[in-house]
Amino acid sequence: MNRSDFLKSTRQYFWSRNFDEVEIPYLNTSLPLEPNIYSFSTIWMHSQAKFYLPTSPEMALKNHLATTQNNCFAISHCFRDLESEGPDHTKEFLMLEWYEVGKTYLDLMESVKKYISNFIDIKFSKLTLPANLPDNEPDFNQYFLNNIEPSLPRHGGVFITGYPAFLSPLAKTGEVNKFSARNHPRCATEGREDGKISLTEPLSQRFELYINGIEIANACTENLNSEQIKQSFEAENKYRLEHHLPTHPISNEFIKNCSQIPPCAGVGLGIDRFLSIIG
Numbered sequence: 001m002n003r004s005d006f007l008k009s010t011r012q013y014f015w016s017r018n019f020d021e022v023e024i025p026y027l028n029t030s031l032p033l034e035p036n037i038y039s040f041s042t043i044w045m046h047s048q049a050k051f052y053l054p055t056s057p058e059m060a061l062k063n064h065l066a067t068t069q070n071n072c073f074a075i076s077h078c079f080r081d082l083e084s085e086g087p088d089h090t091k092e093f094l095m096l097e098w099y100e101v102g103k104t105y106l107d108l109m110e111s112v113k114k115y116i117s118n119f120i121d122i123k124f125s126k127l128t129l130p131a132n133l134p135d136n137e138p139d140f141n142q143y144f145l146n147n148i149e150p151s152l153p154r155h156g157g158v159f160i161t162g163y164p165a166f167l168s169p170l171a172k173t174g175e176v177n178k179f180s181a182r183n184h185p186r187c188a189t190e191g192r193e194d195g196k197i198s199l200t201e202p203l204s205q206r207f208e209l210y211i212n213g214i215e216i217a218n219a220c221t222e223n224l225n226s227e228q229i230k231q232s233f234e235a236e237n238k239y240r241l242e243h244h245l246p247t248h249p250i251s252n253e254f255i256k257n258c259s260q261i262p263p264c265a266g267v268g269l270g271i272d273r274f275l276s277i278i279g
Contacts, residue, residue, distance in 0.1 A: 006271070009118065009119075010075065013115065014098065017071070018070075019070075020064065020068060020070050020071065020073075021072070022061055022064045023060070023074070024060045024076040027044075027051040029049075030248065030251035030252070030253075031054070031055065031059060031251055032250070032254055033247065034236065035236055036141070038055075038081040038245070039054075039055050039080070039081060039246075040091070041053070041248065054079065055078055056095060057074035058170070060074065061097060061099055061266070062099075062257050063257050065099055065257075069262050071099060072099055073099070074097055076094070077094055078094070093272050094270075096269045097267065098266065098267060099222075099265070102263060104221045104265050105205045108265045109159055109219075112209060112267060112269075116157070119278045123157070124156065124157040125156065126159045126160075127158050129162035133164055137167060140167065152210050153213070154213045156211070157209055157211045157216075159209055160207060160208045160210065163206050165203060169223065169228070169229055169236075171205055172205045172223045173202045173204060174221070204220060205221035206219065207219050207220075212277055215270070215273070216277070217268065217269040219265060219267035220265065221263075222263075222266055224259055224263065225258075226259035233250045
């Protein structure tokens with residue numbers, strides 16, 4: 001299937017289900033500030049004003065949700081800096097993102113299956129990440145790269161859940177992992193003779209979908225707690241400044257709108273990667 005036919009079919013799929021299509025602005029004075037996602041910037045020479053290119057359609061879609069309370073979707077070019085170039089990573093890519101009101105990430109698993117079945121016929125499985133995972137993003141990413149991705153099926157789709165909450169500030173926190181640990185960096189041992197402690201690890205209501213070993217989609221039940229999101233963005237900004245990493249202004253409008261959208265779940269799907277699979 002060529003790109004034109006794919007985009008036409010996708011739009012018809014969501015239009016037929018009464019989703020609003022949202023236009024995404026490409027020049028933004030501020031953006032959400034999430035771990036491991038870095039924006040491109042550009043200068044408007046006339047006034048020396050700085051603008052930032054979207055890293056996803058999420059901000060515009062949630063701004064739309066806060067106003068309309070309707071299911072919505074967008075197909076948008078996205079731009080991400082500080083990522084290596086390769087077959088599955090490009091600085092500019094096309095993303096499909098949609099939101100369903102009154103649904104959770106578990107509901108979206110079924111929605112994603114239905115959408116994908118319009119293009120390919122595959123079997124799906126589920127994988128829950130183990131407890132006692134690294135408690136910081138660089139170490140978690142390395143663990144995932146070394147221990148999870150190599151073991152994923154190379155034929156078919158797998159929904160991965162059990163992600164620690166600190167990785168996903170925009171996802172609602174759900175269940176917890178309970179486990180025992182010795183000298184864990186997050187807590188003291190509290191005088192246990194065996195040197196072990198009992199820990200609970202908050203988890204995100206989130207999944208990632210891999211097809212044939214390639215990450216295709218990322219979804220979650222949306223976090224509606226603006227204060228929690230603001231604190232997370234501010235902590236990320238502080239981290240970047242301390243480590244001399246590029247940052248951008250935080251969107252206060254986005255933070256406010258996160259508390260005004262209805263309970264919902266959203267998913268972003270990489271169109272270029274998906275097209276490479278369906279051929």
